[in-house]
Amino acid sequence: MRLVVVGNGMAGARLVSEVRARDRDVKITVFGAEAWQPYNRVLLSNVVAGTSRPDQVRLLGPRWHAEHNVTAHLGVEVTAIDRDARTVVAADGTREPYDVLVLATGSEPVIPAIPGVERATAFRTLDDCDRIREAATSARSAVVIGGGLLGIEAARGLAGRGVPVTLLHVRDHLMERQLDAEAGLILRETLGSLGVAIRTGVTVTAVRERHVELAGEELVDADLVVVACGVRPVVGLARDAGLEVERGVVVDDELRTDDPSIFAIGECAQHAGRVYGLVAPAWEQASVLADLLTGADKGARYRGSRLVTRLKAKSVELAAMGETHLTDEEAEIVRFSHRHKGTYRKLVIRDGRLVGAILLGETSAVGTLTQLFDRGGPLPGDRTGLLFPGVGAAATADNPTRMPDSARVCQCNNVTKGQIRACWESGARDVEAVAAATRATTGCGGCRDAVEGIVGWLCEQEGVSA
Amino acid sequence: MPISLHAPGPVMSQVHGDTTVGSATHCPYCALQCGMYVANGEITPREDIPANAGGLCQKGWTAAELLTSPERITTPLLHGKPVTWEEALDYTAGRLRAIRAEHGPDAVAVFGGGGLTNEKAYQLGKFARVALRTSQIDYNGRFCMSSAAAAVNRAFGMDRGLPFPITDIGRADAVLLAGGNVAETMPPFVRHLTAMRSRGGRLVVIDPRLTQTARLADLHLQATPGTDLALALGLLHIAVAEGHADLGYLAARTTGFEAVRASVSAWWPERVERVTGVPVAQMREAVRILGEAGRAMILTGRGAEQHAKGTDTVTAFVNLALTLGLPGREGSGYGCVTGQGNGQGGREHGQKADQLPGYRKIDDPAARAHVAAVWGVDPADLPGPGRSAYELLDALGTPEGPRALLLFGSNPVVSAPRAGHVTERLAALDLLVVADFVLSETAAMADVVLPTTQWAEESGTMTNLEGRVLLRRQAAAPPPGARSDLRILGGLAERLGCGEKFPADPRTVFDELRRASAGGIADYSGITYERIAAETGVFWPCPATETAPEAGPHPGTPRPFLDRFATPDGRARMVPVDHRPPAEDVDEEFPLYLTSGRVLAHYQSGAQTRRIRSLNQVAPEVFVEVHPDLAERLNVAPGDRVRVRSRRGAAEAVARVNASIRPDTVFMPFHWEGVNLLTNPALDPMSRMPEFKVCAAALERCTGEDMERDA
Missing domain, CATH: 3.50.50.60 (FAD/NAD(P)-binding domain)
Structure with a gap:
């Protein structure tokens, strides 16, 4: 099979490496309009912020294509698709025949038409x-x-x-x-x-x-x-070739256009009426398409993606996902707002599932929430812990004087406060004596302070009563 | 304390059961190998062994109870009936000969254990290759250390759990512990972490549960089971992005950094957060703690390693350590926290399907020639590599697989993944021979049970988690009737016509092991019982230096990578790896992650500790840990009996409800028959480690009907 990929951005490069990981033999040619090796667009804000150098956002090493037997035309724009001849034509005159063509042309910035x-x-x-x-x-x-x-x-x-x-x-x-x-x-x-x-x-x-x-x-x-x-999908090539194009190149669950030999993924593709502008859907599509093209999983299908937006800006913690605009009539909304501290938390729940969320300023719950959102997992009846992780968790390091006698003080040797008290009552007046009698403190040693506290408290009590 | 150099330990007892001299020895359980004195069944901790420095956990304190346990077996059993040793050994050897004659040498298999002394591990490998001529030998250490071993062999050219003395941990400024719960598995280890923290050092723990160890941490990353690899890649991404890569070190001491750096570009923190559930801010904090520390260590345990991608996960943590410039720098480094008592030594001397003594590869002609010369056989007669542990168990009793199994120091009915299937395979054998000192679940199935001596009743060497070779001295007289594993192997070898090659005296075996390991990666040739006793342990590699007598003997190697790594070019090899989901992810039918681990009171399959009264009181039965949110949804109350199911089986357990576990995960300890009926035997392609630590499961409350049926 001769596979030609038009586009060497995050979607195209991902597809190429996913296909190569599954199949050593398929002949792959990739065209990239930019002269660079593929890089991680997600990290460009770090480059602007100066926290990453340009060479730190590369997705593939400089010799990757050569080492993986992939023909890469970088800095070469594809200008036409000859569907009858099953060939793509590039600006430098290259004509590359294909059995399977994948369009991953991405999108371009929207530039408002204003003077200057x-x-x-x-x-x-x-x-x-x-x-x-x-x-x-x-x-x-x-x-x-x-x-x-x-x-x-x-x-x-x-x-x-x-x-x-x-x-x-x-x-x-x-x-x-x-x-x-x-x-x-x-x-x-x-x-x-x-x-x-x-x-x-x-x-x-x-x-x-x-x-x-x-x-x-x-x-x-x-x-x-x-x-x-904002951006708009780059669809000129597809439109000129007569493929079905709406906002993006229209594809089905196999990422296939209306030409059975041509597929589209990433920001140029439109699946089930949606065009995605984030990398996660593009990579999910690349994975499905690689499974299909190589036969690794002929049943693979793309069913759409759930979107989680994370702002990457220093000192600004922000995560937003799903349907954040639903009203109280449409969904159960749980909200906590603390404008003075710059924090805002909102859950949007329908049928006991999380369908949207916003976390701003403080995102310690973000891991749990994104996973509940991604998997559609059932939520606990009490939503408090979702907004405030750790609330309701057992308090640790209780004051030794208030512990019940049954509380285990030494985990390593399974010694309770009651046993330490009994040991004290039969004459032990310091940690060493308690250790000799009960083995408390002889394992990890972590309970030494607690044992000291209990013995000291008992001694104090004795002083009081005497 | 005077050391007897002629007997393996100061010998005691004129009368059975009444030892009169205490011996300086080591605990029978985990890889910390705490030093202890044993006298008249009384145990006191040793101060001179750095690993425990005077500490012991409850398992250690109570270890001597098993010496006088009524559950001890002391008479050989043949099909459940007591017989003499002559009868048992004659029968076994006769059946082995017959099976071999009919089906070839590979029809007989051997399965060993990571708790066996170096001498026994060595002798077992030799017995398989020389007396049985079978390639079919592996051991339960495959279920334990194999992923870390594969990864560090690839990276450093040498697999020594901690390539530094354990006391270095106390002098570090930061430690990252990925998937280890040392506060329960080896409590005195915590003393070293405490020493570090009391100097201002910071501890970071990665675990899906808020374990006793995670409670000690300055930062706990509560990752989704099966996502440690993604997390490691995310930490590495951040380390590079935030300028913590030690470029001078990387240039001088490693190869492959550029490819690794490019590969982690795809694992930016927000993506990792979505996969692992660990907030970006916590990842950044973890990297900051490690990156800003003067001395830092990254340690992995079974939680990160026991996966079908365990080798790559460890590789990712090693890559992180190398990027930060830690390995081979005094006071810093990467280490794997070994689990079983002799997990380290047990993997060095030939119990593994693909290895010969001295950590040599069995398919290396030079290694074969060297070892064959020590064994006095033709190299051409040594078998090649055999099946890995699970593959071996899975093949038992099949048309292509072994028909007889000799099993030493292991209890796979409880400890193997997909244990119900493994039990069926054991039952399909023509001959199962088990050597043990209690009637374990596996021994109870055996055609022949050979009662062995245990721990304090015999001498031998153990190599602890630091790679320090220790002397475990005899401290009690064995009960009449029990025989040491070495003597059993000798008796069988004699009946198979090569008894002279299998002496029963541990020191004689150790001296042969020294010659066999000489020149190998794990070179023990300069180590003697006398030196171990005098130096309270010797770090391998320790070659015998016979040149220049004034130079003195080789001192052993506490920190093997200070000058160079054990690779051909002396540089550590960085290899790009990628995350992938668990072999079996959750779905509608099995919506929960199931993970497993240990509790403080028990060791391994519990065959020993479940027979000690005080330990059994603390942890009497198998339980399942359930988050309160999940418990509420499933209408489960604390103490309820629940059934946990996976695609491979079902197990009942008592529910423990607490918020220390993720709501999408349940935990069961593996010391009882139960959780391993459920675990997934998907194997790591490189280490052949099964995926013990994550599979998909469902949980429901047992109904009254179930209770009646069970009653």
């Missing part, structure tokens, strides 16, 4: 990151347009570099797709305290030399402008 927008930088690729980092070294001010996940990460990263930054958002609150208004407000206050100025409900009308212009002709200073207004 060419002065702005998108936030999508390593090259974009390079431009942002370079500009940040000399910029006295920056503006980020777009208050979604990526915009917030970019703004936080720039603020962390010491650049005064203003985040402009057209909607009334930040991350409105994932957050309700209250969470959006608390997030805004948290970011504000970290040096990100935020304006919501504003429309940018132009990007100028040293500022951006808002509706109403207000000006905001900006030596550097980053645009993070």
